[in-house]
Amino acid sequence: MLDRISFRAGPEPMPVSLRILVTRPQLSAAATAARLAAMGHEVVLLPVMEAVHQPLAALEALTHPHSAIAITSAEAFRALAPYREQLAPHFQTTAYCVGPATAQAARYMGFQSVITGSGTGVSLAKIAADASADLADGLVYLAGWPRSPAFEAGLQAAGIACRTAETYRMSAIPHSPEAVEQLLHPPIPDLVLLYSHETARHFFALLSPQTAHRMSDMRLLCLSQHVANAIPPGFGPVAIAAEPSEEALLALL
Template sequence: MPVSLRILVTRPQPSAAVTAARLGAMGHQTVLLPVMEAIHQPQAALDALTHPHSAIAVTSAEVFRALAPYKAQLTPHLQTPVYCVGPATAQAAQHMGFQSVISGSGTGVSLAKIAAAASTSLANGLVYLAGWPRSPAFEAGLQAAGIACRTAETYRMSAITYAPETIEKLLQPPIPDVALLYSYESARHFFTLLSPETAQRISDMRLLCLSEHVADAIPPGFGPVSIAAEPSEETLLAQL
């Protein structure tokens, strides 16, 4: 019989609730502690899309959550090719009604290579609907391939402040067996929320990271640390 684990989920809402439901269906218990929240800036995307472009690029499904109330304004762009960083973002694009969706394998590097291979069809460049903070890898890859890119910061991630007693209550015994860490910034902020006493208490908690870059945010003295074979929730949860 599978072992039931107590799992700390640190990703932002509403994704945290989706992950919690998924874990519950697997027989696990969850502790929700979203450490970042998305501040939407949809007008930046709408403005950028008024400029000439051959395609759209998106590296997070959060972009489509930001644009969900503006579906009518996106109608003129639904036939435009959309380059998405991975399958989850591609699915979100399809749900928004985009007809030509190209998916990468989950990294900005892989997406830039796909765009570079299609560079002859990108004469008017890309509109990149992005978040902040973000990895520079995708934009650097486009620049190296000579592909023009107009970046529109469609959302930004903001750290959530919690009262110390809230963190203490969530991480008191029984402490989680595992914590899921999805981004460098969320991992970094999570550890800043811990008092010395709480940090000591959870220092042996297993940490599952979506990538090596996420793992780089973990301070010394915590772990064991495991890294997903590829940047997807499926491979992350496969380590449980």
């Protein structure tokens, strides 16, 4: 059941400046909501996708020879959290992480050597290509689905072998039209945060024609251009983060 939830920081209610719709999966949404609350905003939670974990695929892939591990989402580490003991023999292996949040999750898991990209698969593939002499046995990529092909394509172009293990799959949550309508009835949010192409696509598919009309002028803050590409015509204004990080996204508020 969906709930309209207001988050406040501190013992006393804080003035609310914006009403913000957060569409991230539940665990990530809670962290984002806490950040927004500390900034004095009201948060409406509508998790659009949920992760289905497949950790055994990762553990099997790691039994094959490899020089390093690549991760483009901290969700892979959430999938592997119950298997930390089995993962421990790999903690000395270099972990190539797409950005700071994923790198932080890698260190928290126990990885000792972490290389951090700037937030995109393209940039991470370039870092790996520059270190290709150290990657003779290739990479094990702990990936999700769906995903951008950019990282794997970059590795292929650089001649780096990659064994991809789909460690989790993102699945759309089948919210009923009535539940979505109840959550988003007026006052509608001032803006919505969109973190992934698939989330954006499924979010707009959830809206009834009436709700879509009411929300057509709502501000849409997107983590990247790829996310913005999933927004149907007739919605906006749209703003795109300067870089694919939550800090850059929230800077658009």
